[in-house]
Amino acid sequence: MAKELTMEAVLRDDETLPGQLRELIEAAVVDRATDIHVDPVGEQVRVCFRIDGVVQLKQRLGREEGRHLLNQIKVASKFGTDRVLKPLESRIRWRRREDGTDFHFRVTLVPTSEAEAAHLRVLNSPRSMVEVDQLGFSQAQLAKVRRAMSQPEGLVLISGPTGAGKTMTMYSLLSLLDLENSVGISIEDPVEYNMPCLRQIQVNDRQGLSMHSGLSAILRMDPDIIMVGETRDSRSAVTVAHAASSGRFVLSTIHARDTATAIDMMHYYSVPRHVLGNALRMVVAQDLVRRLCPNCKRERKLRQGEAKLFEAVGVEAPSRVAEPVGCPKCGNYGYLGRIGVFQVTKVDEALAAAVTEGKKTQVLRHLIEARGDSSLTSDAYDKVARGITSLQEVGSLYGMATGNPGQ
Ligand SMILES: [Zn+2]
Known part of the structure; x- marks a missing residue:
C-alpha cells in the first residue's frame, strides 16, 4: 500500500x-x-x-x-x-x-x-540529548572514544538492534567534533534532533531524495564531517566507506548486534575488504538496560551461585548487588530511565588487517575479545556490580539464569 x-x-x-x-x-x-x-x-x-x-x-x-x-x-x-x-x-x-x-x-x-x-x-x-560521559561508557571506554573522535578522518560505526539508543549515541559523539570550524553535513531518516552547526538533510523517498542520493549530493558539497543516519543498503555502505578512506570523518549507525557482526554487515553490503580495513577507526556496539531507581533500589548480599555469573564474563563478583523495589518517583516500577551497555572497539593494525583479509565473524570476535575489550555482556554485568542495574534486568536481556528468584 x-x-x-x-x-x-x-x-x-x-x-x-x-x-x-x-x-x-x-x-x-x-x-x-x-x-x-x-x-x-x-x-x-x-x-x-x-x-x-x-x-x-x-x-x-x-x-x-x-x-x-x-x-x-x-x-x-x-x-x-x-x-x-x-x-x-x-x-x-x-x-x-x-x-x-x-x-x-x-x-x-x-x-x-x-x-x-x-x-x-x-x-x-x-532531555534526549545526552552528554557523552552520561551515556554509560566506562572511563576506559570513554578515553578510547575520545581518542577515536579526535582523528581527522575515518569511519566510526555505532551498531546495535532497533531501539538500542544508537542515534542518541551518534549525536553525542558528533558533539565532540569541532562542527563550528568545519563543514558537517548529515543525511537522516528522519532528522531526530537539530544539531547546531550541522547541515541536516532529511530523506524524502517520495521526492526522490533517498539515503544514497542524499549522500552523493553531500560528497559534492566539500564536507569534512559526514553523518549518515543509518547505513542500510549496499550503495550507501560502499559510498560511506570510500568517503571515510579519502579524508573525511564519517559517522553512521548500522543494524548489527556487536562489533564483529557490524563488520560482517559491511562485507554483506559489498564494501571492498581493503576499503573497509583502511577506513574503519572504531565500532561502538551498544544496547540499553534499565537503570535502577536511585530513590528506592535495595541492596542485598550476593546469593550462592551468583558470583559465577560475573566470573564467567570476566567481571569481579561484588559482595552485594541492588534490586528494584518501586516508589512514587519511578511510578512504582523500580527502574528509572535506561543506560547504555557498550563494546567499544578501536580498530588497530591487527584488526584492520583481519578485516582486509576478510576473516570470518567468529575469528574477528575472538581477536577483539582476546585484546581484553569488554563484550556487551561483560559491560552489562559490570553495571550490575556497580549497582546501576539489576541481575534480573541483565539476565532477561542476555538470557542467563540469575539465581533463585523465589528466595
Ligand atoms: Zn523508585
Whole structure:
C-alpha cells in the first residue's frame, strides 16, 4: 500500500491543541514516554505509553471518548476527521507554555480491522540529548572514544538492534567534533534532533531524495564531517566507506548486534575488504538496560551461585548487588530511565588487517575479545556490580539464569 507522507510540522501551543490530546501529550512528556499508542480494542480504545523500552497501559477509554481522541489527533496532524483508509504520516510540534520548550511528534495513522489506530513517536524531547560521559561508557571506554573522535578522518560505526539508543549515541559523539570550524553535513531518516552547526538533510523517498542520493549530493558539497543516519543498503555502505578512506570523518549507525557482526554487515553490503580495513577507526556496539531507581533500589548480599555469573564474563563478583523495589518517583516500577551497555572497539593494525583479509565473524570476535575489550555482556554485568542495574534486568536481556528468584 502506498504510504502517504506529509512531513511538515504543525506548530501547536497550549491554546490551540485540543484539550484531550494536550493532556495526553503532557502526560507522555511527564512520564518520559518515547511512544504513545492509541489502539481500538473491542469496545474500548486503549492508550499505552512506551517508557524505558517497556509498553505500559496508560488508560482505557470508552468508544466515544476514544473516537474523540483519535479525531483530535487527526485534526492536529492536518488530516480531516474522515476515516483513515491508508497509512498516513504527519508531525506535530507542541510548545509547552510554561517554559517555551518545543516537543516534536511523528504521527502515524493506520486503518485496522477494528477501526483506526494512531501512534505518536516523541522525536526529540529536550532531555534526549545526552552528554557523552552520561551515556554509560566506562572511563576506559570513554578515553578510547575520545581518542577515536579526535582523528581527522575515518569511519566510526555505532551498531546495535532497533531501539538500542544508537542515534542518541551518534549525536553525542558528533558533539565532540569541532562542527563550528568545519563543514558537517548529515543525511537522516528522519532528522531526530537539530544539531547546531550541522547541515541536516532529511530523506524524502517520495521526492526522490533517498539515503544514497542524499549522500552523493553531500560528497559534492566539500564536507569534512559526514553523518549518515543509518547505513542500510549496499550503495550507501560502499559510498560511506570510500568517503571515510579519502579524508573525511564519517559517522553512521548500522543494524548489527556487536562489533564483529557490524563488520560482517559491511562485507554483506559489498564494501571492498581493503576499503573497509583502511577506513574503519572504531565500532561502538551498544544496547540499553534499565537503570535502577536511585530513590528506592535495595541492596542485598550476593546469593550462592551468583558470583559465577560475573566470573564467567570476566567481571569481579561484588559482595552485594541492588534490586528494584518501586516508589512514587519511578511510578512504582523500580527502574528509572535506561543506560547504555557498550563494546567499544578501536580498530588497530591487527584488526584492520583481519578485516582486509576478510576473516570470518567468529575469528574477528575472538581477536577483539582476546585484546581484553569488554563484550556487551561483560559491560552489562559490570553495571550490575556497580549497582546501576539489576541481575534480573541483565539476565532477561542476555538470557542467563540469575539465581533463585523465589528466595
Ligand atoms: Zn523508585
